[in-house]
Amino acid sequence: EGAGDLDSEAFQSKLDDAGAEMSFQAARDGLYGSMRMLSDQKDEAFGLLKLAVNSPRFDQAPIDRIRAQMLSGILANERDPNTIAQQRWLRAIYGKHPYARPDEGTKESLATITAADLKTFRKASFARAGLHVAVVGDIDAATLSGKLDEVFGDLPQTQTLAQVADVSLKLGQQLEVNYDLPQTSLQLAWPGVKRSDPDFYAAVLMNEILGGSTFTSRLYEEVREKRGLAYSVSSDLVDHEHSNALLVTTATRSDRAAETLAIVRQVVKEMAENGPTEEELAATKKYMIGAYAINNLDSSSSIAATLVELQLDNLGIDYIKRRAALIDAVTLADVKAAARKLLSADPAIMVIGPPLVQVAGARKG
Numbered sequence: 554e555g556a557g558d559l560d561s562e563a564f565q566s567k568l569d570d571a572g573a574e575m576s577f578q579a580a581r582d583g584l585y586g587s588m589r590m591l592s593d594q595k596d597e598a599f600g601l602l603k604l605a606v607n608s609p610r611f612d613q614a615p616i617d618r619i620r621a622q623m624l625s626g627i628l629a630n631e632r633d634p635n636t637i638a639q640q641r642w643l644r645a646i647y648g649k650h651p652y653a654r655p656d657e658g659t660k661e662s663l664a665t666i667t668a669a670d671l672k673t674f675r676k677a678s679f680a681r682a683g684l685h686v687a688v689v690g691d692i693d694a695a696t697l698s699g700k701l702d703e704v705f706g707d708l709p710q711t712q713t714l715a716q717v718a719d720v721s722l723k724l725g726q727q728l729e730v731n732y733d734l735p736q737t738s739l740q741l742a743w744p745g746v747k748r749s750d751p752d753f754y755a756a757v758l759m760n761e762i763l764g765g766s767t768f769t770s771r772l773y774e775e776v777r778e779k780r781g782l783a784y785s786v787s788s789d790l791v792d793h794e795h796s797n798a799l800l801v802t803t804a805t806r807s808d809r810a811a812e813t814l815a816i817v818r819q820v821v822k823e824m825a826e827n828g829p830t831e832e833e834l835a836a837t838k839k840y841m842i843g844a845y846a847i848n849n850l851d852s853s854s855s856i857a858a859t860l861v862e863l864q865l866d867n868l869g870i871d872y873i874k875r876r877a878a879l880i881d882a883v884t885l886a887d888v889k890a891a892a893r894k895l896l897s898a899d900p901a902i903m904v905i906g907p908p909l910v911q912v913a914g915a916r917k918g
Contacts, residue, residue: 554615556604561615564601571597575605581652582794584678585861587854592691595700603704606679611668620663627660635738638730638905645728646742646901650720652796680712681705687860689853719795725899729908737810737906738802741817744895745790745797748866754883755891756790756799761837762829762888763821763896764788764801769836775820776803782813799895811909814902825896828889842877 555561568575572591577584586606590598630636640655647653684705688697722742746756757765764772764787776786786803801821805813829837849859863872 554619555610555612556601557608557610559604560610560612564604567597567601571601573598573601575602577605579656581656583683583865587857589854595692599700599704606704607707609672609675611671613668616666616668616671620666623657624660624663627655627657627663634730634732634734634905638728638738638903641730642728642740642903645726645903646722646724646798647720647796648723650796651717652720652793676709677713680709682710683712684708685861685864687857687864689857689860717795722796722798722901724901727902727904729904730906731908732906734906735807736804737807737904737909738804739810739814739817739905740903741801741821742901743799743801743821743898745792745799746891746895747797748792752887752891752894754880755887756895758834758837758841758880758883759824759829759888759892759895760788760790760799761841762833763824763892765790766837766840771820771824772801772803772817775816776805776813780816782806782809782816786817807906808910810904810906814904814909818900821896821900824892826893828885828892831885834883834885834888838880838883842880845873845876 555564559567571594573594574589575587577586588598588602643653643655686701686705692700722744724742724744746753750756762771764770767773767785767787770788772786772788776782777784783803783805786801788799788801791798791800801817803813803817850856863869869875
């Protein structure tokens, strides 16, 4: 939206002239930026990136326009049951931690933000020590080194952001957000695992068998294939910098919601008590090793994003070569131990829809 002596319109025109695309995104634990450029116009593109990183304008007109766009979304979501429920869910499981705050802010917080606030935050965030860069394409290392120095060399050495504490999920609670809807959404949370934990790969394999694999997981088999209770059901390991979770999500007919919830809990209970079979583990290892390139290395943009994540996780430059061996080294006992560790806790549960119609027990199918 403008940088240096270029206002928003002029900056966008310069990007178009250079055949470049630039974007930035604010996420829970950091700011991400990306740029695509033509190799024969890299000088112009890198020049624009340098301006954006070091000299953003934060003119009042773009601030007011984007604030209005965000406010419009917040006002629309005030009537959306799922958005309201998710905000209550975050407050319930994170308490007063920053993770409980809505990503887009609130009407009140947006109203107070000034250009000076944005400049202060950029200065505190953009520093060399907090920076990770990956570049993929038609450029040699020597040329790239000089370009990166031009873009980022004038940034301060260290960030000056406020410290954020780690937080544990507030489990063992059931939150019911009652709405007269034909479909009920269910969300359950168990403890997760840090990326740096020794049992990370065991937890990933266990989660894939439980609900991570779209068409072959235990949850998919029991909830959809055998009973037709939901179109989709999945489990995911959520890895934030200050908190981790294993989440199970699904949606079903409201008159079958209690039954579906009971089945999900039974599948999780069986995984916690007995773990997967040797056959399930072998098939999942094969899939996870084979699918990595397809899921993470299928375009220049995805390769660059993967290389940034490897740096953020401190995995080393040779991780892609080592990854298959790390997965293969996981034993059935490791996966069973991870299942007991993560899934034995009493979960947090959220139900969005009419009050649950209780069932005597889940059918075993």
